[in-house]
């Protein structure tokens with residue numbers, strides 16, 4: 781079972797800066813993640829919060845809730861949240877960081893991820909397909 785976590789402002793997908801993030805809504809993105817997961821033999825549960833503390837608690841609790849891995853789009857927390865970094869480090873599930881946009885092709889302040897150093901890997905710039913690639917990696921990595 782895989783937990784897909786989306787951080788601040790990702791509930792605004794669809795109308796938020798469509799030239800950067802496209803027109804897909806969060807609901808559509810989550811449905812896609814579930815169907816891509818099903819194709820890969822993975823059960824996918826999706827959650828979104830605008831609150832750093834909620835994201836941290838979900839990361840902390842994931843293993844105890846029976847999840848095997850986390851796909852995480854921390855939103856802007858990516859660029860400054862040492863607390864999210866610590867939460868990833870404090871647990872042992874593999875975390876794959878994803879971004880819809882290519883953070884390295886954007887403003888200077890988005891080019892560094894403080895959270896990615898604790899992640900297995902980072903997929904950035906492929907829109908919803910960033911999530912699909914993360915799920916494909918996890919399906920392979922979690923195969924017994």
Ligand code: DQA
Nearest residue numbers: 789853855856879880881890
């Ligand atoms: C984002 C990139 C971040 O810089 C931004 O703050 C977001 C979305 C992405 O998916 O491209 O909220 O994580």
